[in-house]
Amino acid sequence: MKITFLGTGTSQGVPVIGCDCEVCISTDPKDNRLRTSAMIEWNGKVIIIDAGPDFRQQLLRANVQDVSAILMTHEHNDHIIGLDDVRPLNFKHKKHMPVYAEPRVQAELKTRFSYIFDKNPYPGAPRIILQNIDNQIDIDVDGVLVKPIRAMHGTLPVFGFRFEDFTYLTDVKSIAPEDLAKVKGTKLLAIDALHHSEHHAHLNLEQALALIKIIQPEQAYLIHVSHRMGLAKKVNPSLPEGVELAYDGLTIAL
Ligand SMILES: [Zn+2]
Ligand SMILES: [Zn+2]
Ligand SMILES: [Zn+2]
Numbered sequence: 001m002k003i004t005f006l007g008t009g010t011s012q013g014v015p016v017i018g019c020d021c022e023v024c025i026s027t028d029p030k031d032n033r034l035r036t037s038a039m040i041e042w043n044g045k046v047i048i049i050d051a052g053p054d055f056r057q058q059l060l061r062a063n064v065q066d067v068s069a070i071l072m073t074h075e076h077n078d079h080i081i082g083l084d085d086v087r088p089l090n091f092k093h094k095k096h097m098p099v100y101a102e103p104r105v106q107a108e109l110k111t112r113f114s115y116i117f118d119k120n121p122y123p124g125a126p127r128i129i130l131q132n133i134d135n136q137i138d139i140d141v142d143g144v145l146v147k148p149i150r151a152m153h154g155t156l157p158v159f160g161f162r163f164e165d166f167t168y169l170t171d172v173k174s175i176a177p178e179d180l181a182k183v184k185g186t187k188l189l190a191i192d193a194l195h196h197s198e199h200h201a202h203l204n205l206e207q208a209l210a211l212i213k214i215i216q217p218e219q220a221y222l223i224h225v226s227h228r229m230g231l232a233k234k235v236n237p238s239l240p241e242g243v244e245l246a247y248d249g250l251t252i253a254l
Contacts, residue, residue, distance in 0.1 A: 002041040003166060003188070005250040006048070006058035009033025010194060010202075010226040011078035013054070023227040030232035030247040034058055035078045036170050036224045038190065040163050045144045047071060049161060049168055055082025061249070066093055069141045071133070072101035073170055074158040075108035083113060086126050096127040100139055102159065106130050133159055149182050151175045154201030162186060166254055167217075170224050173201050175211070186217050188254055190246060193222035195229045205229065212243060221246035 007013075014033040015024035023031050035052035045068040048059075059067075067089055073079055086097040101109060109130070110117045116126045133139060139146040139161075149160035151172040160169035165187040169175070172192045175183070183189070193208035202224065203211065212220045220243045229235055232245050239245075 001254040003252045004039040004062055005246045005248060006037040006039055006062060007034035007054055008223045008225055008246040008248055009035055010224050014227045016227050019227060021227055023231055026231055028232060032248060033225060034248055038168060042163060043144050045141050047141055050079040051082040052078045053081050056085040069098040069100060071161055072105050074153060074156060075105045080109060084126050090127045096129045098129050098131050100131045100133050102133045147182060150179045172203055183215050189215055189217035189220040190223050191220060192224045194224060195226040218242060
């Protein structure tokens with residue numbers, strides 16, 4: 001399995017437009033964060049988690065030639081709004097793109113992208129096949145099984161995903177014990193850690209570290225990071241062993 005962090009930033013990205021804080025003006029590439037997304041290459045399949053506003057740039061940057069499926073964590077704009085850019089893959093491979101989402105998220109996609117789901121979509125419109133995510137059923141991407149992990153993003157239920165030894169939990173504030181049980185034993189964890197102060201819908205750094213202690217992965221990477229987290233070169237040395245800020249373009253073979 002190969003994991004690529006396509007984006008590791010919070011909803012505004014880093015740098016933030018108009019901000020001149022030390023992170024936003026940093027020349028360290030690890031302080032440059034597109035919106036949070038990841039690619040998992042596994043058993044010949046290419047699975048992308050979320051399709052935010054930077055989707056096109058992210059697929060170009062990672063030289064992605066084909067995508068087997070897109071898994072949607074939830075319907076917030078920074079996770080879905082790049083969906084139109086599946087078109088080149090539709091054209092190149094002459095196939096519809098499978099997009100997995102729970103019913104509430106599917107309904108939102110149909111509202112936000114009504115032209116895609118029109119009865120007679122115009123020629124050149126994105127071609128998408130919506131597939132359901134059910135908390136109790138593994139997602140089957142052409143024989144590759146992914147376990148959905150229910151988590152809470154404040155009051156909004158979202159999905160994380162477990163790919164055997166790798167678990168991805170973005171936009172998470174809490175996770176119920178029965179769902180946490182599904183994460184146990186994961187070797188590699190990518191987990192939401194917004195910044196230092198309290199947030200109603202995201203884990204802050206302290207809360208993410210506490211959850212990592214419970215899950216006990218061999219290695220954890222922090223994602224959905226805000227400019228308010230601080231410079232990567234300052235934050236990383238302060239983190240416990242086995243925990244690091246993820247950065248855009250980071251790849252891991254598992
Ligand atoms: Zn988000
Ligand atoms: Zn800033
Ligand atoms: Zn969100």
